[in-house]
Amino acid sequence: MKVVVCVKQIPDPADPGALDPETKTLKRDSKLILDDSDAYGVEMALQLVDAAGEGEVHLVSMAPNNEVAGLRTALAMGAASATVVSDPALQGSDALATAKVLAAAIAKQEPDLVLAATESSDGYTGTVPEQIAELLGLASVTFAKSVTVESGLAKVKRQTEAGFDEVECALPALVSVTAGVVEPRYPSFKGIMAAKSKPVDELDLAGVGLDASQVGWAGAGQEIVSITAAAEREAGEVIEDEGDAHERIVAFLDDLKVL
Numbered sequence: 001m002k003v004v005v006c007v008k009q010i011p012d013p014a015d016p017g018a019l020d021p022e023t024k025t026l027k028r029d030s031k032l033i034l035d036d037s038d039a040y041g042v043e044m045a046l047q048l049v050d051a052a053g054e055g056e057v058h059l060v061s062m063a064p065n066n067e068v069a070g071l072r073t074a075l076a077m078g079a080a081s082a083t084v085v086s087d088p089a090l091q092g093s094d095a096l097a098t099a100k101v102l103a104a105a106i107a108k109q110e111p112d113l114v115l116a117a118t119e120s121s122d123g124y125t126g127t128v129p130e131q132i133a134e135l136l137g138l139a140s141v142t143f144a145k146s147v148t149v150e151s152g153l154a155k156v157k158r159q160t161e162a163g164f165d166e167v168e169c170a171l172p173a174l175v176s177v178t179a180g181v182v183e184p185r186y187p188s189f190k191g192i193m194a195a196k197s198k199p200v201d202e203l204d205l206a207g208v209g210l211d212a213s214q215v216g217w218a219g220a221g222q223e224i225v226s227i228t229a230a231a232e233r234e235a236g237e238v239i240e241d242e243g244d245a246h247e248r249i250v251a252f253l254d255d256l257k258v259l
Contacts, residue, residue, distance in 0.1 A: 001149065003045040003107050005079070006102055006116040006129070008035040009063045009070030013121065015148070021090060023217075024224040026122065032063060034070035037117035039077070039184040041177050044187035045115050046078045046185075048149055055112075056080040060105045062090060062098060062127060066202050068169035075195035076187030087204040092217035095123070101215060104208035113154060114174040117145060129176040139169040144177045 008030035017027045045057040059074050059082035066086040075082060083105050090101065114133075115259050119126035131138035143159040154173050157164045187195070205211060212218055222240055239248050255259050 001052045001113070002058065002111045003048055003055065003115060004040045004058050004060055004111040004114045005038065005045045005074070005108075006114070006132070007038045007042065007059045007061045007071060007082075008117075008120045009033065009061055009067055009124075010035045010120065015045065019227060021037065022026060024227050025092065026118045028064050028067075032070050034073040035121050037091065037119065037121050037179060040179055040181050041117055042074045042077055042079060043116040043182045043184040044129060044147055044177055045113075047182060048113070048147065050096070050208055053147065057108050058082065058111070060102055060109070061085070061095075061103050062105075064091070065189065068200050071193075071200060072093055072195045073187060075198045075200075076191040077185055078191065079198075079201045081201070083203060085203045085205075085208055087215075089212040089218075091215045093135050093215045094220045094222050095125045095127045096131055096221060097134060097219045098216040099128050099135060100210060101205075101208060102128070103132045104134040106132065108197045108208075111181055112171045113149065114172070115147075116176045117176065118176045118178055129174060133174040136174070139173040141167050141175045144175050145181055147175055147177065147181070156179045190232065 005174070011026060011028060011030060012033050017030055018027065020027050049055040049057055057079040059071055059079050061071055061082065064086060066084055070086055071082045071084060085101050085105050116129040130140050130142065141156045141158060144156045145159045145164055146157040148155045152171050153168050154171055154175060156167045156175055157254045158167050159178055171230065205215065239245050250259065
């Protein structure tokens with residue numbers, strides 16, 4: 001069984017850098033790391049391949065400057081190989097353009113299953129996995145809290161507000177997983193050393209069969225017109241108990257429509 005995992009490499013949240021004043025987008029010219037959200041997909045893929053008793057995990061990423069630092073982390077976890085798509089024309093790509101690039105790279109691998117995070121930690125659109133599935137003509141199951149594969153079927157427990165739905169679909173398919181679906185392993189020293197020699201295929205736009213008019217600023221269906229700082233969080237109200245604290249708390253919660 002071959003499982004492809006969509007992996008995003010993002011600026012380190014501990015040192016997120018700055019916004020480009022001209023493009024109003026996040027600068028990505030520093031070292032990028034594996035998005036924590038994608039570590040769950042990598043771990044799930046590794047466990048599925050182990051359960052199948054055969055197969056491999058391949059990673060697909062789109063990043064500037066052929067960045068592979070985040071991919072190496074996922075390779076150190078146990079993935080066998082990776083593809084990174086990098087091209088100057090990709091700057092400014094929106095969610096749909098990103099999906100087109102990733103879908104084209106995934107198609108080259110002919111996977112049995114594609115896994116992705118529900119959304120990235122630096123974009124939060126939550127649309128890319130479903131767009132990839134549509135472009136590839138795959139069944140798509142979202143918000144997976146558990147995934148198993150049996151007899152050519154993906155069996156998924158899909159998180160809902162009321163609990164979970166049990167969903168089955170034929171492979172190949174795309175499943176987006178939630179945080180906490182599994183506990184990602186820490187790369188061992190042996191894994192880190194092995195990751196340095198694992199193959200990473202570097203492709204440009206031509207390599208995935210796309211042209212500059214379909215991606216980047218030229219192909220974007222949206223425009224960032226302004227950016228503002230998030231409002232600072234205001235201090236909460238301190239309630240001192242004078243015998244009626246419980247009543248005041250209930251009233252406060254009632255005003256918030258919590259009760």
